[in-house]
Amino acid sequence: MATIRAVDIKGGTGPVSALFINSETPKPVPTGSQALVKVKAFGLNRMDLLQREGRYPVPPQAPKTLGVEFSGTIESFGSEPERGFNVGDEVFGLAYGGAYAEYIAVSTHMLVHKPKELSWEEAAGIPETWITATQALYVVGGFVPGKSVLWHAGASSVSIAGIQLAKADNASAIYVTASSREKIEFCKSLGATEGFSYKDGDWAQELLKYTDGKGVDFIIDFVGANYFNQNLDVAARDGHIVNLGLMGGAVVKGDVDIGRFLFKRIRYEGSTLRSRDEEYQGRLRDTLVEHALPRFVDGTFKVVIDKVFKWEDIQEAHELLESSKTMGKLICTID
Known part of the structure; x- marks a missing residue:
């Protein structure tokens, strides 16, 4: 052999x-x-x-x-x-x-x-990163030009691809979360509008303040449980949250107000690639x-x-x- x-x-x-x-x-x-x-x-x-x-x-x-x-x-x-x-x-x-x-x-x-x-x-x-970003943004997310996008883990390879895809298809704004200002500036050099550090305060409140309370149309999330409540906070009316990972755990702790799903007509959807x-x-x-x-x-x-x-x-x-x-x-x- x-x-x-x-x-x-x-x-x-x-x-x-x-x-x-x-x-x-x-x-x-x-x-x-x-x-x-x-x-x-x-x-x-x-x-x-x-x-x-x-x-x-x-x-x-x-x-x-x-x-x-x-x-x-x-x-x-x-x-x-x-x-x-x-x-x-x-x-x-x-x-x-x-x-x-x-x-x-x-x-x-x-x-x-x-x-x-x-x-x-x-x-x-x-292959893995760009196909995952393409799947999340278009096939699952249903992104259309003129809408805003939030990519969590902004300096990750999938989000680096996603920032470029969203920019090329005329997103109204592209936001990221990251661990440092250095990573945020790196994302902005690729086309991100602004970024928010999860280590320097409440990224969700900072994003809502930046968008005058409107929030974001599409959210691509790799974190899971730790960001569940904050994602519901920053999702815009008729927003779509696509979950691709559980880096922050799978079990949401504490009370969760699911009224936000109803009042903001939020859609929350999980997706995988390798098992397809x-x-x-x-x-x-x-x-x-x-x-x-x-x-x-x-x-x-x-x-x-x-x-x-x-x-x-x-x-x-x-x-x-x-x-x-x-x-x-x-x-x-x-x-």
Whole structure:
């Protein structure tokens, strides 16, 4: 059996120190609509930290190897690949798992041809973050030009993408929350109107004051319980809150006035990406290609990369991601 090198976890789950490169990993074999891609670079995401610790519900079709986004070249195909791809094509894409490796078997329905204008590192930083932002803002959120948007965790990769998407589609205002003024100014450089620090007071009251009490039309939230009440406070009439994560917990403590749902006609909706079926993810890929790819090519959209690591330094990369000090993507490259 052919083997490859892949990032593995001693004991199956564990801390950063449990990560290592296993040279005895079975080489994946593409089947059906899959392609075998030789990986050049892969992106890190917060879900990787949770999966490493055994606290993430991994889809049943996912391999045990971490990683959902990558760039590389096609080496071979399964029996029924999507038309338009050939051996040797430079691509990037989204997978259910397995990207922290020299090779990955992935559906061709989730591959995108890499434009020459993008580096391997930039291409590897697009799939998970930009597809998640596209899904949250348009498919789930139903955003239309002329409305305002609030992106929580403003300096996170998804919100960095979302700020640019909202700006390109003429949002009336783009707000963010972040931990520091430095991160807020960084978000404003990308197109955010204003930001509010959750460490310097009540961000919700500051936002309401800034908007003269009107609030925000669309809220994209990764925090969950800790922001539940404040999101209801700042949601505008007919506002839509899209919840994508539970960084602040899943259980809301204390009394909650649900009258705000009624009187402000608020819609609160949760969504996921990784657990979605291939057909749904494929439609999101098509939306990304049609809506965003030309803007990457002409430079309107930027893939903001905080730091690039050699994949041998995967422990250091995970430590930096855990620190929550990043502003942009962390990428690992494979020589």
